Amino acid sequence: MLAAGAMAALASGGAAQTEASGGEPLSAIDWLSRSVTPPPVADIGPPEAPVADSAAAPRISVQPLDSASPDSVGLVAPRLSGLPRGLWSASAQDKLIALIEAQPIETLPAVEGLLRLLMLAAADPPAGADARGKLFLARIDRLLETAALEPAAELLQEAGPDDPERFRRWFDIALLTGTENTACRAMRDKPAIAPTWPARIFCLAREGDWQAAALTLNSARALGEVTDAEDAMLSRFLDPDYYEGEPPLEAPERVTPLVYRLREAVGETMPAAGLPRAFSHADLRPTKAWRAQLEAAERLARHGAIEPARLFGIYTARTPAASGGIWDRAAAVQAFDTALRAEDRRAVAETLPAAWTAMRAARLRAAFAQHYATDLAALELPDTVAGIALEVALLGPDYEAAALAPDAPIDNAGLAAALARGLSAPPFGPPPEEPMALALLDGFSDRAPPEALARMIEEDRLGEAILRATLLIDQGRAGDTGALSDGLATLRAVGMEEVARRIALQVLLLDRPA
Template identity: 50%
Template sequence: MRISLALVLSCLPLAAPAEEAPLSAIDWLNRPTTLPVTRVVPRGAVPGESPVADSATIPAVSVTPLGEPTVDAVGLLPGSVTGLPRSLWRDSRAEVLGNLLQARRVTRLPAMQSLLYTLLLAEADAPGDSGPGAPFLQARIDALMDLGAVEPAQALLERAGATTPALFTRWFDATLLTGDEDKACRALRDSPHLSPGYDARIFCTARGGDWTAAALTLDTARALGFISDLEDRMLAQFLDPELFEGEPLPMPPVRPSPLLFRLYEAVGEPLPTNTLPRAFAMADLRSTVGWKAELVAAERLARTGALPVNRLLGIYSERLPAASGGIWDRVEAIQRFDTAMRAGDPGAVARALPGAWRAMRAARLEVPFAELYGAELMRLPLTGEAAVLAYDVALLGPAYENAAITRGPAIAARAFATGVARGTVPAPGNDPLRAAVARAFDEATPPDDIAELVAAGRLGEAILTAMALFEHGNTGDTVALEQALSAFRALGLEDTARRAALQLLRLGMRG
């Protein structure tokens, strides 16, 4: 299953605060009676049997708007896109799901990345123990941010409504990295009780143009000890840079908050993002950043599927390389290859393909490259080594099965991979990896623990457990690999199983 993140998503307004319980249309029904209740024993009743009620006190009634999903159920992708049922999470516990999401390590596993995005963005009923704090939505947002998928995280929060401090904090952080902080600041001025802290309130007040009020709030927060010394200094310099002219800035923390990151940038000392969590790379895609930093950030995000491949190509194509060596050689190789592809010249493509493929392998971007060019390469009349390499690329792209049907029979050296792509695996020989893949495709039988989860209606939990098995199998445990692939196929995730197997076969174990 492959879900593209290049979607145009409508951003819904923040949800309104919860209303009070509605009054009855007949107001005396809201007042408990203090009159004694006459106990009438109905005809045929058993003597001594407990009556139906001891009083006429109106019981408490919980009110839920009809048709309005809980926040934990919000998603960006409907079931018609994901193919997953609405009951995906319903019978699981939010804490268990959160722990499984937190443990996922898919940065070098493109097929697992795609599946994880599908799960994180799916519209589905909330876990049974979901509460007003939306713990499962928080866990999904944290997983997206860990992958660097800041824009989907922001869109998900805007659709859900960041109406609790925990959700608003995550939304505020995301907007600081995408450059949409004014949107969050307007919401904060309307609902100050959502503030993550005084630092956010001061920053947003200043962004709104009220620098005097921001300075007074900073003085108050300082006097009450509500901000750290570092936040105090950075906010003070942000509000009045002339006061600190010529003074060195304090050393930034190893893991700054997005707000501190933006404050350092605002006072003229932007922090490099290559040593920060991946989500910070999103800030380097803004037009205020140099091209090399943008290129490095784009590749970093593309490795986890957080950047659409067409956007990656657009960044590669912005201008001619400014130098040689390193990333500049990669840009040149991609530009040369893309020019040959657009010209439709088989000879130029055959000459440029090996260099472009080596460049993508060095950057660990083989799968994004295959998504861009795999299907197009199959339409060119390539021969010899270029034809084999083009087929290898196509097997890593979304049109792998069509490539296997049309070109696979002519490339005997890739017979096993062709069989995987078509779902009919030939004899594996003595290779342990191929043998594990062959057994998985011979019989789709999930391990007992995953079968039990499915029987209990905990499908999402079963999929995450199978992903954990595949991650372990990727380190060289062929038994775990076989079990994971079998589980995917048994769960109806045939595309995931085939793509995962092809990526292992063509790219090797990458733990």
Template identity: 50%
Template sequence: MMEPPVSHGATSPRVTVTPLDRPSKDPIGLLPADVTGLPPTIWSSSNEDTLVTLLMAERIEMLPAIQEFVKVLILAEADPPLNASPSGRLFLARVDKLLDLGAIEPAKALIEQAEPDTAALFRRWFDVALLTGTENDACDVMGQKPSIAPTYSARIFCLARNGDWSTAALTLNTHRVLGDITQSEEMLLTRFLDPEIFEGEPPLDPPARISPLMFRMHEAIGEGLITADLPLAFSHADLRPTVGWKSQIEAAERLARHGAVSENVLQDFYTAHTPAASGGVWDRARAVQRFDRAVTNQDADAIALTLPAAWAAMKQARTEIQFSKLYTQALQDTELSGDARSIAITVGLLSPNYEEVAINAETTSYDPFLIALARGRPQEVRVTSPTALAIQAAFNGAQPPAVLQTLVDDGKLGEALLRTTAIFNHGYAGDFRSLTDALSLMRTVGLEDVARRAALQLMILERAT
């Protein structure tokens, strides 16, 4: 299963005005059926309202395998649902869920594939542009088609960004008089347009609800906001080169643990500079750098020595999956023993090559249940823990619940899968019957890889539910 694609390049998409009775954008996706393994009919027999409700109810905190699969569902090319509205409510929900998950590059690519030719789509495209520092493209489009501006504040901001400060000030004053702009928006826009007259004044109180536009304007007037407490997508703003290294690493870690940036992006930030302090993020960067040097030098002794600290750092940051993608092959190619060998197997079982790693580890003393699970045969090992027993049942012939199987039989596969991911999350929280039900449905519809990876992650990763 491929990772969700990203947008390439900074070229503005073609924006046109289309009639209200235009075809729905719901069929648009980035992953064709031969990539996802899912039929194009996953949505076509389900009601649009039901799908939108299920999709928006998906949790942000999920195991990586489940989260990755939800993104695949979102990005799949598929026929529209029943009663699909011309506004493309399911398409908008797909974009919104990607933004909730911090996946702004796939969201941007999806919007641009559809063309942001409506106010609703343009607003989302503009938000993404603000968080990635590419708002000039969106402002250029807004300058050509002012009517597509999502808010008056956005229009004023872009007039200023395009160098038309006098028109921006006039527009602000006009809409202030008309009552189209709130007092807090007026205060922020006024400082943005003429910051010099407010020198020495106390900073503005941060608004209770932060939009990407407010975030960027606060930054522009020298009153930047901390992203750690904001929705996940805002963390992308801290990846820009104008941000300090510590904040960059922390943002990359937040995004990586949700699969919103690749393992290579995370690695680049960890290794960008030499840590000048100790504790927290600096210790993690130092541990990764020492281990990475050992791997680069193919020094088995150094790898064995530095691996425990690097792995502990990744567990602390909850970025184990990214680490496994980066280093599984190198660890499998290195002769290790003792604790280092055990860690290497654990890392490998969290990688896409989990089955190959399990085959190579069958003669070791590593947990036989995890080895059997990676091979798809967990029922062959005696276990006693409730979680392991629930997983065993799913791989030992347990049938999916009738309500899910009926949805599949009725051609409502996408709806069944959205319900299944929600059920899995209940199982993840300790409802063991739900865990069996979800894994059984996945295996029944051919999602064996998703089922195994989710079960392995559930057993290995230390996650609060």
């Protein structure tokens, strides 16, 4: 079984992901400062057994100790993650990278929490790893693509961002989180790691050396190291008064964090909502208006990119200035939060329905449950809100104790009780007839993992098996019920019983129509 620390990481890290995985297009990772050029995608293919093409002994690669792979770097030690040090070591590096890149960006909270734990786990390098750390970069890129910038930055700091590929990622994170001064100082000390000429010019100006920045721009221009668009943008950044009254800059073909910050500096801010998810971190800075912070926090918490506590801290920070939309959500959350903090059961019962409706509309029920379920469960509430309270509890950290009563006031109460307790049949009520419900229960039967995944587990290719299991679960949610059962069975076979239960409950509660 996973350790308690790992379960806490899963609960918080993935709690606010999408509810039904809809509503937002997939984002590409090409917004980085030209630091990520996808390698040729290895076909992950069906999980079949490898076939040897020779009877010769396998080749063993050796590398000196002073060029150790950063692939072993992680933030969560095995004793906390519950994952072995050999998580990756028996698998081929390129196959793991392809599996990570194949993971969907829109998925369930518990699935995203599990994937994030895998990306942050400390484990031995895979077969074929070298000092470049290709798997490490793939893990970082998964975090960046899902907007988990803070853990990505910590992971890069742990590995040391003094390699150009790692520094470029670290620099982009710094630009979006408002910590670029630290990155600029690092670039000054080691100019060889600078991602681009525009980045050097930006950092010189940030440090107050405007003359050196202008000279560098002139040199870059003479050497053909900046495009016309970059030249126009940097010229305005360095001398805004000279361009006062000029027409706005043309829309960039490609928005990187540096482009975003430079345009912001010249008064041509681009709405973060129309950019890849990670850009919303820039709107969390205290210099931004409260509405912008609210919209950014909702978008990020919806996808597990910030902790639920941060979202609800922003919700309750000020008094709504208007009505409608996001203001009504803030008002509903504030009223409920005030009632819950006062332990006023009557007020909680009056405010909970509006808050829950608001969270459903914003696809933030999982975040709400992770933040409030424990305190809400401590109150004895009237029957009028018992159904909502139960749904909150089932999506919260203490889900197993939530669905034990035969008179549970929600649809599919018996099914929910079975999934919460890891049973293959409802402990009360009629058996379900829907194919998806039957598939969920079958995942908790004595069903064995698919043969190919069982072989991976036997060969200690645990990380590879888990990555394939998460793909099966998303395939199952799209209609392949057998894949859903196989995915759950595989997770249970590797000791991830609690993760499997969370996933099953979220399929039941978050994927169903409102």
